[in-house]
Amino acid sequence: MNSNSDLTLLDVTLRDGGYVNGHSWTTREAEAIVRTVGASGVPYVEVGYFREVHEPQRPSASCPPAYLAALAAVTDPPRLAVMVRPGEVPVARIAELTGHGVAMVRVLVSGGSVGKAAPYADAARTAGLAVAMNLTRVSERTDDEIVAAVRACADAGAQLVYLADSNGSLDPETVTEQVGAAVAASPVPIGFHPHDNLGLAFINAKAAMAAGATAVDASIAGIGKGGGNLRLEVIVAHLIVRHGAGLRLDPIAADQTTLAARLRMLADGSTKAVLTGLLDLNLDGAAEFYDMVAANGYDATILTMSDQ
Template sequence: MNAVPDDRPAFPGTPLLLDVTIRDGGYVNGHEWTVPQARSVVRTVAAAGVPFVEVGYLREAASGPLTPSARCEPDYLEALAAVAGATGLAVMVRPGEVSPRAVKGLADIGVRMVRVLAGRLGVDAAVPFVEAAAEEGLLPVVNLTHASTHSAARLAGAVARAARVGARIVYLADSNGSLYPHETAERVRAAVEAAADATVGFHPHDNLGLAFANTVAALGAGARAVDASIGGIGKGGGNLRLELIAAHLVRHAGADLRLDPLMDEQVTAPVRMKMILDAGAGAMMTGMLDVSLEQSRGFREQAAVRGYDALLRADAYPAPSLGGTAIG
């Protein structure tokens, strides 16, 4: 799979694939990947031929050896870039946690993409980071979170706005893992129509076991970029399995990807097991009821008192309101 060209993301035969094992999987292990573990993941993803690997959140420097993926300091990025080969590093930015000045110099230490979270479709807050990334020669990307809670028309408007301010890829994130394939296709189709020269991407979660089906629907509706993780590691019910979508793209889109490195990977095994043990019925229910990660504590408290059956019935759980900090 070729790297993204300089003029604009264009993937005539094969969608762009981005690995989110370290960043999104950090919600499972508290972002306590060690640098050797993160290097192993990056090495595996690079060996598989995946063009981009997202390695954490860009935040202010902090003391202590743990949670390097929660702040992406220069020495951490340099250590990962050393084993990334042709695979580009991506970092996630949440407006309000760091200044756009933090983007300066990232290209010199191996970063090629900056992804900016736009919670509540707040594209305006993402603009300074998009501009800073473009000035540094990085690929500026906007992630529109909680796509299940917004209509296709509202998402399309936000996509158009993100494209106008310079985002080269705009992702729709099914943050709550609540979308069904027909809903995914409707939202992606509207986004593609509004995107102008930008590429539309899709970030699935698997609370309902529909991450792969939703991704296939998104690709069919015109999405040209997809997020996935090794073993589906990620928050809530997990993400799309990288090995599954890679196999699909090899068979059905002629992708130049390799499965053996992904199938043989062992470093993430403990985190995969933790996700399975921790998620359980709660992840399925939060997906069914469109409950965000920010709301999950209140949901668990209600479930403990009232039981899942009561919450599943009509109007048993209040309609989600996106309070708190948006998470992709």
């Protein structure tokens, strides 16, 4: 495994956790989360999507200037990151981020196609921002497809490429294989974004690190899309206990800001998340699955989907 000094943790509570509460974090709540992440020693916090259209009641959904300024003004904050989905904001606006305290832009790469993402990566590099590119739904890709996409991301200017288990369906063996192939082929560092549909986020993160990944995403209490994310407190505690990392667990353990989102995840239950993970279904396109469950129940749905 890489030494802890080589591992970069990035908190995704505000952005990925926003799927739990409809991105309804208030700016004050976001400030509290940024303070918690900073106090724990985690170096990066992703504060939301950067989009053209702003909704005042949902600042983490679009990262308006006042929201970014408030988070950048937090005392001793971690470095701020934003997520960009190609097409949702003009490329020319990426340059604005340098004036709002943002240090990193993470560009989504859907379907392994880097073409639409490349201009955003180039704009971020030109603006002096760190550039990461996130390959989504890697469970749906072959190793060769992942290797080709990773190389294309590096050619486009990415300084870090994440493999995202968007469907929450990977197991440690597959993570080892995919991350190992990416690390062997990539001229830039590889990161891993786990989801916890099958309760494997932590062991998958360990497998990714053992295979050479040097960056990992996590969120407070694991709040996030689908089955949730790797729990930040678990990976922080692991790095402290097993690797002597200079991180702190107390600030995360004392967090109350995310309590409502945690309760919402509990109320929503995990059965659907487990099944979408097992069936390798993308939650963005799982409407048919949810309709089938509502009409026929889980058992009939499992049999039907397994036969497809």
